[in-house]
Amino acid sequence: MTHTGWSDFSFDGIGTRWEISTPEELPDGVRASLLGVVEDYDRSYSRFRDDSLLAALAREAGTVTLPAGAGELEQLFRKLYRLSNGAMTPLIGGSLERLGYGAGYALRPLGHPVPAPRWEDVLEWNGTEISASAPVVLDIGAAGKGQLVDLAAAVLRSAGITEFLVDASGDMLHSGAEPLGVALEHPYDPTQAIGVVEVHDGALCASAANRRAWGDGLHHVLDGATGRPIETVVATWTMAATAMEADALATALFMVDPTVLEGEFDFSWLQVYSDGYAAYSAGFEGTLFS
Template structure:
């Protein structure tokens, strides 16, 4: 299983008096963990790992054998290319459509080509291609909705193109894992998908918001800059201190320019599903929260800006700490 260079963990579940069982496992190039009141049944664990493997076999751009990798390098033809995706995949693509429109095109799954050009390639070389910071960017690789579109669970590419679902995919997979646990009879759990947290508990769970200025790969040494509490729903966070490899180079790109966003340093979103929270935590780097809310998206959020200011939505179930 391919590994990403760092693990983004701007969230930390703290279950208080609940003494949870913890099962950790590799997924999406990071370490996930599921906290539950009792050990997960062996059958449920096997089902989770099969789900993860199936998801990565379709969507991982770090695996040469994945469906999207084969579609990107021409192994599935020169186009049009029709990808028949697993049942339910259309829900994730629908959410990408909504965020693409809500952000004016700044959320775009076709930024995979830009990430590769900037050095965040499957081999993690971090070698910036010549001209990638000044070249044509989106005009060369095409845009979501034009080059790529979907019909239900089928994705159609006019020509080979690299699709990157990093803005939503991890949260969407966490939702799938949560649904699987419920089907297995597990009612109280927290899924910590390495920065995206899905909570289904009978009482509030406290989740720390990690300070992006001091975070390190040793997760236990990070300090929190805030806390939220939820019993049902999801919290997701994104920050530029993780998956960063040079001056101004990080994994959160503006789909209109193909360049890293510079306005925000960290953002957290609270929403009904982990997929939506995941997508919004990225969208908040690119679009003002009021504009996202005006599009009909429902969420709460906290944002740390590059100028040192902070913004918290009125209904946030928690707060950022103040000096």
């Protein structure tokens, strides 16, 4: 989703496709900085590579020091863990691997679903320091891609670029004078749209059960309290000032009542349920097709 006439810089990172769109072609130095930020983030947080910082905690109990932005992740996850009564948790990685969504992408369940460990039982996370009292598979994907979108935007702004679109496969941050119309992908048919929304100087993020689905009813949005895929909500979209917050709230909408989230976050939202029903906030200024 790009502005007509803009230049695109596309690459793969953290397992997804990125498109950075700007009015002028990006200098080589800025491109190198963007690729470096994405690689550094992957090396810190990925649960799909053996050499990441978080992978060390999956092998044995201990403490690792994460990059500066880890404190923002901690605060966001801690709040959503509380609001969801443990359903949304960075400890969901082991439950995902149990259902087959691990480093090898086997996509075959290894057994019955297992709940995530309780945060208060195994994890101490204070800013950049994170300690586990037992081996744990951490997964910060519910907010991590959004945070990386924000970090990419910071690279552009530091280079004096004020008009841009950072799009990480549907999680996007826009900056510029002119709003951008974005189609909302149909949760059951990626060739169709269920509506359109305008993004302007902010983030739009989406989460859908069909994006990473396999087997019989298996997908990547799990309830941490049970380890089971969530079946009621099938797709969400959120708009917020930062992509990190919008990304996390798109997942939270699968398991937390929107009015509860609205009490603590400034965002707008759209939910689509498995029966086709759609609900949305007053601030979600889009057009849904009938």
